[in-house]
Amino acid sequence: MQERALVRQIIECLKIESEQRNYAEIDPAVLRDFMQLGKKEPAKSANSIGNQAPVRNSVAPAPSPAMAANPSKEVNIVKADTENVPQDKLDVCRMPYEELEKKAAVCTRCRLHKSRTNPVFADGSRKAELMFIGEGPGRDEDAQGIPFVGRAGQLLTKMIEAMQFDRKEVYIANIVKCRPPENRAPMDDEAEQCLPYLLRQIELVQPKIIVLLGAVPLKYILGLAGITKIRGNWKEFKGIKVMPTLHPAYLLRNEAAKKDAWKDLQMVMSVFGKKYRKNS
Numbered sequence: 001m002q003e004r005a006l007v008r009q010i011i012e013c014l015k016i017e018s019e020q021r022n023y024a025e026i027d028p029a030v031l032r033d034f035m036q037l038g039k040k041e042p043a044k045s046a047n048s049i050g051n052q053a054p055v056r057n058s059v060a061p062a063p064s065p066a067m068a069a070n071p072s073k074e075v076n077i078v079k080a081d082t083e084n085v086p087q088d089k090l091d092v093c094r095m096p097y098e099e100l101e102k103k104a105a106v107c108t109r110c111r112l113h114k115s116r117t118n119p120v121f122a123d124g125s126r127k128a129e130l131m132f133i134g135e136g137p138g139r140d141e142d143a144q145g146i147p148f149v150g151r152a153g154q155l156l157t158k159m160i161e162a163m164q165f166d167r168k169e170v171y172i173a174n175i176v177k178c179r180p181p182e183n184r185a186p187m188d189d190e191a192e193q194c195l196p197y198l199l200r201q202i203e204l205v206q207p208k209i210i211v212l213l214g215a216v217p218l219k220y221i222l223g224l225a226g227i228t229k230i231r232g233n234w235k236e237f238k239g240i241k242v243m244p245t246l247h248p249a250y251l252l253r254n255e256a257a258k259k260d261a262w263k264d265l266q267m268v269m270s271v272f273g274k275k276y277r278k279n280s
């Protein structure tokens with residue numbers, strides 16, 4: 001009960017800002033960069049790319065029969081009030097940012113700590129209005145300790161720039177902070193152990209919008225499956241507007257899907273008073 005009370009306390013602390021911005025124009029060259037990146041390159045296996053997520057993680061996971069019947073069905077994966085939450089996990093929920101980052105750097109809560117080179121906490125501004133949440137570190141991210149720095153990361157940067165944001169002014173994090181072996185998807189228990197860090201990061205950053213990149217954050221943040229159906233539809237998490245869209249690694253292999261992702265990102269842009277002007 002004490003754990004549930006603390007989780008409720010965290011939820012109550014989450015706020016969104018409603019500041020409005022003036023309309024801004026998008027540089028068409030930047031948008032072209034986003035659309036062109038990865039084009040005409042030979043298809044590679046997920047692991048050879050060294051990005052954040054293999055294909056299987058960038059689309060909906062294999063659904064259960066019930067899920068197949070209703071792809072938007074809530075799967076109730078996030079168990080923040082589970083009875084098995086270790087006491088030190090609750091401390092994370094009250095930590096200031098620096099302490100939280102230090103704790104993650106030496107975290108051994110789940111098996112992923114055994115194979116990591118560096119924990120990957122986050123990148124960007126702690127005052128960001130726009131937050132991107134991916135799946136977990138890949139090879140390059142594990143080596144550098146920075147999220148989204150591989151090929152998928154380069155595409156994400158182009159996506160951010162196409163939205164007329166600078167990567168430094170948004171906030172980027174993942175569901176798990178340590179690299180799953182062979183770039184596999186995080187297991188449920190790993191995600192559950194790591195989620196309190198991310199929940200506290202969301203609470204501290206207080207973004208106006210969260211963009212979920214792919215099936216894994218969709219599963220663990222919203223408890224939903226079916227990214228290809230759900231993408232482009234506004235959702236809400238703890239009072240924050242959430243836009244699910246496709247993972248950049250998926251877009252690298254499915255160039256035609258970029259137009260769908262761009263539609264999703266334009267919806268996000270509109271909230272910030274930004275819009276793309278074709279003739280600019």
Ligand code: SF4
Pocket residue numbers: 104107108109110111112113119176177178190193194
């Ligand atoms: S993935 Fe998260 S919970 Fe697991 S060891 Fe790394 S920081 Fe800790």
